[in-house]
Amino acid sequence: MSDEKKxxxxxxxxxxxxxxxxxxxxxxxxxxxxxxxxxxxxxxLCSKEGVKMIQDDIDNDGVTHVVIAACSRRAKMEAFAFPxxxxxxxxxxxxxxxxxxxxDTDEAKETTQEMAEDYIRMSCGEIKQMNPPKPSGxxxxxxxxxxxxxxxxxxxxxxxxxxAGYTVHLVEKTGALGGxxxxxxxxxxxxxxxxxxxxxxxxxxxxxEDTGIEELIKRVEENDSIxxxxxxxxxxxxxxxxxxxxxxxxxxxxxxxxxxxxIVQATGFTLxxxxxxxxxxxxxxxxxxxxxEFEELTNAAGDGPIKRPSDGKEVKAVVFVQDVGQNSDExxxxxxxxxxxxxxxxxxxxxxxxxxxxDCDTTIVYxxxxxxxxxxxxxxxxxxxxxxxxxxxxxxxxxxxxTLTVKMHDKILDEDADVHADLVVxxxxxxxxxxxxxxxxxxxxxxxxxxxxxxxxxxxxxxxAAEEAGGPSVxxxxxxxxxxRQGTDLPQLKWGFTxxxxxxxxxxxxxxxxxxxGPVRRPMDIKQAxxxxxxxxxxxxxxxxxxxxGRAAHPRVGDLSYPTFRKEGCTQCKRxxxxxxxxxxxxxxxxxxxxxESRCRRCGTCMGACPVxxxxxxxxxxxxxxxxxxxxxxxxxxxxxxxxxxxxxxxxAYPALDQAAIAGEEISPWAxxxxxxxxxxxxxxxxxxxxxxxxxxxxxxxxxRGDDYQCHFVRGSAMANERMAxxxxxxxxxxxxxxxxxxxxxxxxxxxxxxxLIKDMEETIEKIGLSPFKF
Amino acid sequence: MSDLNKRMIEEYRNDFLKxxxxxxxxxxxxxxxxxxxxxxxSCPLGKHWAHPPQEIFMxxxxxxxxxxxxxxxxxxxxxxxxxxVRCPRxxxxxxIMHGLATYSKKLGLVPKGQPTATFAEIxxxxxxxxxxxxxxxxxxxxxxxxxxxxxxKEALRNKDLGTKMMKAKRMSPxxxxxGHGIKDVSGLQKMIKKAQELEEARMKKFD
Ligand code: SF4
Ligand code: SF4
Ligand code: SF4
Ligand code: SF4
Numbered sequence: 001m002s003d004e005k006k007x008x009x010x011x012x013x014x015x016x017x018x019x020x021x022x023x024x025x026x027x028x029x030x031x032x033x034x035x036x037x038x039x040x041x042x043x044x045l046c047s048k049e050g051v052k053m054i055q056d057d058i059d060n061d062g063v064t065h066v067v068i069a070a071c072s073r074r075a076k077m078e079a080f081a082f083p084x085x086x087x088x089x090x091x092x093x094x095x096x097x098x099x100x101x102x103x104d105t106d107e108a109k110e111t112t113q114e115m116a117e118d119y120i121r122m123s124c125g126e127i128k129q130m131n132p133p134k135p136s137g138x139x140x141x142x143x144x145x146x147x148x149x150x151x152x153x154x155x156x157x158x159x160x161x162x163x164a165g166y167t168v169h170l171v172e173k174t175g176a177l178g179g180x181x182x183x184x185x186x187x188x189x190x191x192x193x194x195x196x197x198x199x200x201x202x203x204x205x206x207x208x209e210d211t212g213i214e215e216l217i218k219r220v221e222e223n224d225s226i227x228x229x230x231x232x233x234x235x236x237x238x239x240x241x242x243x244x245x246x247x248x249x250x251x252x253x254x255x256x257x258x259x260x261x262x263i264v265q266a267t268g269f270t271l272x273x274x275x276x277x278x279x280x281x282x283x284x285x286x287x288x289x290x291x292x293e294f295e296e297l298t299n300a301a302g303d304g305p306i307k308r309p310s311d312g313k314e315v316k317a318v319v320f321v322q323d324v325g326q327n328s329d330e331x332x333x334x335x336x337x338x339x340x341x342x343x344x345x346x347x348x349x350x351x352x353x354x355x356x357x358x359d360c361d362t363t364i365v366y367x368x369x370x371x372x373x374x375x376x377x378x379x380x381x382x383x384x385x386x387x388x389x390x391x392x393x394x395x396x397x398x399x400x401x402x403t404l405t406v407k408m409h410d411k412i413l414d415e416d417a418d419v420h421a422d423l424v425v426x427x428x429x430x431x432x433x434x435x436x437x438x439x440x441x442x443x444x445x446x447x448x449x450x451x452x453x454x455x456x457x458x459x460x461x462x463x464x465a466a467e468e469a470g471g472p473s474v475x476x477x478x479x480x481x482x483x484x485r486q487g488t489d490l491p492q493l494k495w496g497f498t499x500x501x502x503x504x505x506x507x508x509x510x511x512x513x514x515x516x517x518g519p520v521r522r523p524m525d526i527k528q529a530x531x532x533x534x535x536x537x538x539x540x541x542x543x544x545x546x547x548x549x550g551r552a553a554h555p556r557v558g559d560l561s562y563p564t565f566r567k568e569g570c571t572q573c574k575r576x577x578x579x580x581x582x583x584x585x586x587x588x589x590x591x592x593x594x595x596x597e598s599r600c601r602r603c604g605t606c607m608g609a610c611p612v613x614x615x616x617x618x619x620x621x622x623x624x625x626x627x628x629x630x631x632x633x634x635x636x637x638x639x640x641x642x643x644x645x646x647x648x649x650x651x652x653a654y655p656a657l658d659q660a661a662i663a664g665e666e667i668s669p670w671a672x673x674x675x676x677x678x679x680x681x682x683x684x685x686x687x688x689x690x691x692x693x694x695x696x697x698x699x700x701x702x703x704x705r706g707d708d709y710q711c712h713f714v715r716g717s718a719m720a721n722e723r724m725a726x727x728x729x730x731x732x733x734x735x736x737x738x739x740x741x742x743x744x745x746x747x748x749x750x751x752x753x754x755x756x757l758i759k760d761m762e763e764t765i766e767k768i769g770l771s772p773f774k775f
Numbered sequence: 776m777s778d779l780n781k782r783m784i785e786e787y788r789n790d791f792l793k794x795x796x797x798x799x800x801x802x803x804x805x806x807x808x809x810x811x812x813x814x815x816x817s818c819p820l821g822k823h824w825a826h827p828p829q830e831i832f833m834x835x836x837x838x839x840x841x842x843x844x845x846x847x848x849x850x851x852x853x854x855x856x857x858x859x860v861r862c863p864r865x866x867x868x869x870x871i872m873h874g875l876a877t878y879s880k881k882l883g884l885v886p887k888g889q890p891t892a893t894f895a896e897i898x899x900x901x902x903x904x905x906x907x908x909x910x911x912x913x914x915x916x917x918x919x920x921x922x923x924x925x926x927x928k929e930a931l932r933n934k935d936l937g938t939k940m941m942k943a944k945r946m947s948p949x950x951x952x953x954g955h956g957i958k959d960v961s962g963l964q965k966m967i968k969k970a971q972e973l974e975e976a977r978m979k980k981f982d
Contacts, residue, residue: 201804201807317788380809413830413839
């Protein structure tokens, strides 16, 4: 490819575009105003011939920059997939964006044509600011997967990755593989009863089964592609996907450094400690045990009866207290429910029946009986069939004594009752082992001004430095010891579970190339954890291949562009390094931002953050959008044709607009939509420029932010919202009404709401009048 | 059997559930109830009873032997079968209701004057005499079940109905004297007695 740039625009007249629009006029606009070197029409651009026409121009005519004026950029992606590194491509949305969004009437003809011409102008302006992306070449193909945690999740992930031909380093902090499952007597069955099994009390229903852990451990140990490190921890992780450098330190002090492609974190859970809940007397009586301790009691029983810890008496009556310290807003309790505790209780009650005989009484006092998973309901019936008593109640107190008394309120019979037992088993919940939350301290930053924020960050950095120098040690031990600018471990979403995009991409965390699996992600049982491990292993493999080619991960899968900054302009303000939702940017020795391509998700949040606008992608920058804003025609005031700029997130808002048009919803003829990678990438300068150019209103549409966010880049939408709080000042200085700029949270399903939001702005403008900034 | 009534039942243990399984018709189903409440919600009479079916089943599992067996709830069941049709666990609820009633009768725990129970007893005795139901005597026995005075009152109140039934030959005054029966009454009585003995022998004793 020579450095010579050659710009071409291709106008499709298929799909009714040619019937509704004056394509000759569009060609004129592209040639005269857009100054394209080549402009061609085709009756069906996405057909083999159409695509070949473009390809021929690229191959033989030296075309390097292509505007495709046809359907939405979300349609016909495969047809127009020209090699990213050779040509820069943009799409003018004439189908969904214009003809389908407008009524086919004589009155609408003029404004519809104007809309199409604007999109041609805008795309021609944009393409001139674009270049084909060049991957950084920062990393190559590294086929090593690091799995942290040697429990059932970690081992399953290791085996899956190894079976797929990758090398695995499996690090386990204890001296043995197996994790929690190795301590269990049996597991909850994996399979439901066969279809057609009757409801009768004598039906053949699933029973507790062998954990299979020994077999799994054996398979891991015998696998030549898996290297196991016992009694070891990760003491340092630096780099990025495809080029992680990981220090694995054994208890003995020996440290090895391994080059790693991607990481699966399967660090599991710790059981909640019920000692502080005085009413259950866990600390007060040896015969009050946790569900895990009960497994140990059963293992100790061998083939004989289960005996109670205090005096070794054979257990004749057991009460299972469910949801201990779970599902509660109270201080010191878990705000969530582990979800699997009732299955565990059924399993353990069945141990009692098996070991201590049918006349060993077992009562499960539940609150809401949950038996998730395929065999759940059948396993519940299995418990009932075998005489386990289930009762919905609130346990108020466990009174120790030779016979324990469980004081409870029966919620079905609505009365208090005392149940006597030899042993009480507490269903305690799972607490994720996710390490310290890198953003825990940052919560205090919300709502701070720029100066306060900078001060606070500086103070935090100093405190961290002091700690490293031997100050007070952190309470939660780090697991990954990432040497990222943004902290040592995976960011957490809620209640200490590692963050992920729970709607679209459950394994994805906020650290690219590091995938969480198993109960560290959410409470789950063995079967779910094994499925989860498989998913995470697949993601880890995919990331190795992506990183090797410089391709982005979810959601801009395969994108080769990545952000760079112009060093001469950078003021070292640190906004980009702090605001990147994925911790992709470190600092170099001179304290300049240091980008890590394969950690980056290409959201552009850094670009939107940079106050001096020095961050850009080859094919997406302050200028690519700026040019579109500039090229959009602004009719004179007396034409009474307002212009509404819609900056629409390409993940949800833009497809919602397309869908609205497909569904026949009308979109205001005054709207000009520009897709953005994320609202987080929106530069304040776009708002200022468009207002100065005479746009009458600006609508920003992004995904839902907050705790139950839907933002595909987690924090982008929230960042944008914080930044846009400052738009008020800009409007004030321009003497404009605040209603002219709005930010909306939009979901991909909002296909009726999205056109209505634009209509609202149209009405607002009617009310307050056109912008005085028209030339 | 009445020694059964003296035993102590520990709450939320299986003792009473096991007794119900052994001695109540379809009792082995009780443990399979998942307490969804669909039966109680479906029962046309449920809200008028002390303990609709779901609650009865929970009480059995809670070991509330006395309260269950002396309850009049199961006597209130009209055999409409709504609950059976709807129970997601397919419990034969109606049959369990009747089974519980029968068991409570056997143990002599039926509440005094429970009308369904009284009627059932009059009906049974009436039928056992001749092997057929004597409508006239059944009606009169019902009228006079609370004594002579109320009996006369009740009879007068229903005299029009009685007259009509006689006219339509649904009832005959001649039935008062002996009445019709089957050929081998004593054979029937012997058969029933044997069946009762067999049933008795099958009842499990608990102590
Ligand atoms: S903010 Fe987004 S685009 Fe910028 S470095 Fe981070 S992930 Fe990449
Ligand atoms: S936000 Fe811009 S100015 Fe600030 S450190 Fe990053 S690149 Fe430099
Ligand atoms: S409908 Fe069936 S399962 Fe539900 S409460 Fe009634 S008996 Fe139990
Ligand atoms: S059969 Fe009896 S218990 Fe069932 S719904 Fe009808 S009246 Fe109620």
